[in-house]
Amino acid sequence: MTALLLGVALVIALLTVVPVFRIVAGPTIYDRVLGVGLMGTNAILLLVLVGYIYDRIDMFVDLAVAYAILNFVGVVVVAKYLERRGET
Amino acid sequence: MRDVVGLALIFGGLFFVLVSALGLVRFPDFYTRSHALGKSDTLGTILVLGGLAVYGGLTLSSLKLLLILIFVGLGNPTATHALTRAALRSRHEIWSRREGGKKE
Amino acid sequence: MRHRNWVSLGVQTALLFAFWLVLSGRYEPRFLIVGALSVALVLLLNRDIFVLHTVPESGGGHWAVLALGWRWLLYVAWLLYDIAVANIQVASLVLHPRMPIDPVLLRFSVSWRRGATQVLLANSITLTPGTVTVDLRDGEYTVHTLAPRLAQPLVSGEVQKRVASVLGEEAGHAPAVTWIGSVGALEQ
Structure with missing residues (x-):
């Protein structure tokens, strides 16, 4: 079972390459922020999976809660800032 | 039994996380890509977290997982909306097949 | 107050x-x-x-909040079903080799004045098939859709009716929808 979860965690870790590509390639600032958001949700999943793999889920789930809240607030704040500034 | 259901949910979720990553690469412009984050990634995350909660059984950690699940389910669409609105209000043009536009 | x-x-x-x-x-x-x-x-x-x-503004007394909770549950069940459908559609579009998408914007208005109902509709639109709420100003929605046919439940007013029934608002009839091909055309 742990091996399967490790496999899932590996696939998600590899998939993180895609948002990184989006952050680097753009082309607009909105694409980059979108990439950051996707990376954030992948990070939440990785944290929880790692928690199960190391059998320390009670600790990792708290990190995941904090990360979920930070990720949401971060994207919304950047979006608000971009809207005020009003340019790409 | 619980393991099987949990694993099925996790792998289902993995599929949608995969789709959202593919969407982020393949879709032609920002607005279409935002569909990938607003929908596929939200469902993928919900399914994986739900699967892990089922796998873990009824513990405090699973309840916290459900909290994250609800939070992502509400937060992801809202964040997507905030971003697309910022893009629209700063006049970022949409990709349209009729314009014969090519991929950004 | x-x-x-x-x-x-x-x-x-x-x-x-x-x-x-x-x-x-x-x-x-x-x-x-x-x-x-x-x-x-x-x-x-x-x-x-x-x-x-x-x-709740209309009737039901103090216990109306429990009825509200029940309607919420029904709504969430419907929403989960819709999310599943939405994702299978997006997945099939993403995985399709030629990617048959035809993105357009559409705009319609609702008569509700309460913020909670408007926000609920905005999030429901984002989670349901092929549509993302882009802008919301004074009850006027701007929605981006991957293909016009995917926005059908919005055009017929079905989504609006569902959301209205949760929070006890007037459902109204099918909204007047304007299709807009580009952000430039939105200005006029």
Whole structure:
């Protein structure tokens, strides 16, 4: 079972390459922020999976809660800032 | 039994996380890509977290997982909306097949 | 200012305290006391949105909040089904080799004035098949859709009716929808 979860965690870790590509390639600032958001949700999943793999889920789930809240607030704040500034 | 259901949910979720990553690469412009984050990634995350909660059984950690699940389910669409609105209000043009536009 | 609904206040206090219990995971008296104080503080700071504005405006008395909870459950079940459909559609579009998408913007208005209903509709649109809410101003929605056929439930007013029934608003008839091909055309 742990091996399967490790496999899932590996696939998600590899998939993180895609948002990184989006952050680097753009082309607009909105694409980059979108990439950051996707990376954030992948990070939440990785944290929880790692928690199960190391059998320390009670600790990792708290990190995941904090990360979920930070990720949401971060994207919304950047979006608000971009809207005020009003340019790409 | 619980393991099987949990694993099925996790792998289902993995599929949608995969789709959202593919969407982020393949879709032609920002607005279409935002569909990938607003929908596929939200469902993928919900399914994986739900699967892990089922796998873990009824513990405090699973309840916290459900909290994250609800939070992502509400937060992801809202964040997507905030971003697309910022893009629209700063006049970022949409990709349209009729314009014969090519991929950004 | 409307009168305070004590049942509604009780339900909210219970939910917030349950939230505290789940996050803290410690049940010694002093942690419970800190939790109770935090709940009181949160309710006090957010009294405008928590206590007053969730009181249903039309009928049902104090217990209407429980009926509201039941309608919420039905709504969430419908939403989950729709999310599943939405994702299979997006997945098939993403995986399709030629990617048959034809993105357009569409714009329509609702007559509701309450913020909660408008926000609920915006999030529902984002989670349902092929559509993302792009802008919302004074009840006027701008929606981006991957293909016009995917926006059918919005054009027929089905989604609006569902959302209206949850929070007890007037459903109204099918909205007047304008299709817009580009952001440039939106200006006029």
